[in-house]
Amino acid sequence: MVIIEILNVVLPVFLLMGVGFVVGKWMKIDSKSVSDLSIYVFSPALFFYSISASQMDMGDFGRIVLFAFSLFLIFALFIYAVGKIFKWDKTYQNTLMLASGFPNAGNYGLPIILFAYGEEGVAIGIIYLAMQSFLMNSAGVFYASNHAHVPKKDIFLQVVQMPGVIAILLALALKIAGIPIPAAVENATGLLGQASIPTMLTLLGVTLASIRIKNVLSFIGTAAVFKLIALPALAFLLLGLIYPAGSLEAKVLLVGAATPTAATTTLLAIKFGMNPDMVSSAMFVSTVASIVTIPLLLLMV
Template sequence: MDVFFSAVLPTTIVFLIGYVLQRIRFLDVKSISTMAIYIFLPALVFKNLYESTFDQQFMTLFLFALFLLIVLITLNKILATLFGWSKATESASMLASVFMNAGNYGAPIIYFGLGEEAFPYAIFFMVVQSLLMNSFGVYYASRGKRSIGQAVLTIFKMPATYAAIFAFLFQKGQIELSDTTYSMISLLADGSIPVMMVVLGMQLASIKGLEMNWQVVSTSVLLKMIVSPTLAFLFVHIFSVEPLLGSVMIIISAMPTAVTTTLFAVEFDAEPNLVSTITLITTIMSVVTLTVLLNLL
């Protein structure tokens, strides 16, 4: 239970603060989320990747993200064929079970549960996941309305993409920042995690409609909460991944559905109420599943 009180409970309380605040005051979540994405998140990404050493571990993490994406997309397509789902239902299932909340939720849990040493891995995975979600996620949400090329272009509208690129270039080029610049970036980076956590609570409070399609909900929850971490466990043991990185992979793969997928579902009419339902259920379930996983690891 120590892990629950030291990692899961503090994170959950901050989410609840955001949730209650939104229920009471009805703030403009989009504006606050935009501030987090365009100001705080790039600073967090740059600072942590700039201070990291880009070695084989980061390449392994990148390959794992692609492996998880491909396997979960394939499983969704198999389920869609077996159950005869419509394109919209298949897209909803894809959004809900393939893309996890690696940022608002995953990064804080890794930080509190596995420590500062594991945090750069969480940030790197968050960036990779963001790239995948803003390309493949947008494509599957908007099938018939947007090409994969147009979806990929979305990546280059995200400031975190450039923050990661500059962090890599600055580190490889051994470019040192001035104390003033580094202090400014560090100040913003330090504030990013609590802001992102509060935003997640506000986003959950803003979910309006729920839809209990039990077949899709149950299969998506199973894929997200059971199959995904099991795939991570197999990957870690088959490829003999270093223990700390392996723990990050397993924990991050067990994260609930990314709230951003609901925004995609709303924008492209990919059964948003269904995606919202799965997002809410997996987020609630994760309080238990993550506690168990963190204790096991």
């Protein structure tokens, strides 16, 4: 039964990617323009609406923030250390971080959390999603734009000017201050946000239609192992230091961290020219492999 429910969550993802794949094979699509539309309009609206409309438990907020940022920093150090051992260049390490350091805690993670742990689990998952969205729109932009020829000042400006970062910070500020969102703004951001996920997944299919998997097999294998095994293992160890064993928070956050690579990373890779074929391929393969890893994790915890 668990496998059937998870397939019901995963299969629509593949159907949307399939539509994009077919369109990409038969039509000439300007992926960068579509990517920019999602990054600058649809995704910020989704982040703002998700945070402002959620019932966040501010008492748990601090520990979830601590977990999300600590896990990211630990994993970044892990990638850096492994890169030193195998003498990977900076571009390869940055691409690997994009392909394995950002979980799909939203459109993939939240439905699974809802099925496994109910509305109480979703409330925790939404806070984690907000932190992951912030990391993708700040650290993710840094890794995607950190080419050898790009000045550090320009990278910093790219990060602080990202609409996703602004939307998240604004929504959090309004939430903490208790300022209500006008109904017109909430409805508008909700409608725009609904376009974000199908746009991202369809664009991913378009990108996959133009790549040659055989050219990036080694990278895909490394990224999938890091994302589906190494990152959840580090999350498990970190959660043991923050939450009591077997707590609902620990279970939800572990599942969120164990989800496959977020589709937003492909958008960033396309926008900033950071090996989008490698990032999108790793995202696709990690999503396929998660059909096995996520049910196993749910059975274990």
